[in-house]
Amino acid sequence: MGRVATLVGVAVALWLAAVMLPEVAAVRILVGKGMGDAWTTNVNYTVWAQGWHFYNGDWLFFVYDRNQLSVLEVNETDYESCNSNHPLVNWTTGKGRDVVPLNVTRPYYFISGNGFCFGGAKLAINVENPPPPPVASPLKSGSPASYRGRIVLPAVFAIGAMWDAFLGFC
Ligand SMILES: *[C@@H]1O[C@H](CO)[C@@H](O)[C@H](O)[C@H]1NC(C)=O
Ligand SMILES: *[C@@H]1O[C@H](CO)[C@@H](O)[C@H](O)[C@H]1NC(C)=O
Ligand SMILES: *[C@@H]1O[C@H](CO)[C@@H](O)[C@H](O)[C@H]1NC(C)=O
C-alpha cells in the first residue's frame, strides 16, 4: 500500500472513531439478554445483572408478554417483598416493550405486578457514572469503554493502517 493510501486509511479510521464516539455514552440493554432475552419468570435477574454495567444515560428495554407481566419501579422494601401496591413509577405502556431511561446514579428496583414478581420477575440494579470517554486517539484499544464493543472496529482499522504505515517505512 502506498504512502497516500496509508494516510487515507488513517484518516478514515480517525473519522470512523469520531462518528462512533457519541454512541459510547449510551446503550439500550435488553433485560435478560442471554438468559431468555425477556422479562419473565424463572430467570434469576440478580445473576443476570451481575454480568452487566449500568451507566447513567443507558436504557433498560423490557420485552415481555403484555397480557401477563408489567414493569413497575418500586423502592427496595417493595422489591424485597414483591409489593406492587404503590409503585414509584409504572413504566407499563401496554405494548409489552417498555424502555426505561436510567438517568440518575442510584439503585433502581423493578418488579412485575400480577404476582409474577414472586416467580422471579424482579430486578435490582445499580446505575453508575459512565467510564471516562476514551481519549482522542482510537489506538487506545485498552481504554475502559472499548470492551463495550463500540470503538473496537475503528481501533482495528487504525491498527491495520498503522501496520501498513510501519511496513511502508521498512
Ligand atoms: C439468585 O441468585 C442469587 C445469587 O446467586 C441468590 O442469592 C438468590 O437466592 C437467587 N434467587 C433466586 C430466586 O433463586
Ligand atoms: C417503600 O415504600 C413503602 C410504602 O410507601 C414504605 O413503607 C417503605 O418504608 C419504603 N421503603 C424504603 C426503603 O424507602
Ligand atoms: C400500570 O399501568 C398499566 C397500563 O396503564 C395498567 O394496566 C396497570 O394496572 C398499572 N399497574 C399499576 C400497579 O399501577
Ligand SMILES: *[C@@H]1O[C@H](CO)[C@@H](O)[C@H](O)[C@H]1NC(C)=O
Ligand atoms: C429522568 O427521566 C425521567 C423519565 O423520563 C424524568 O421524569 C426525570 O426528570 C429525569 N431525571 C433527570 C435527573 O434527568
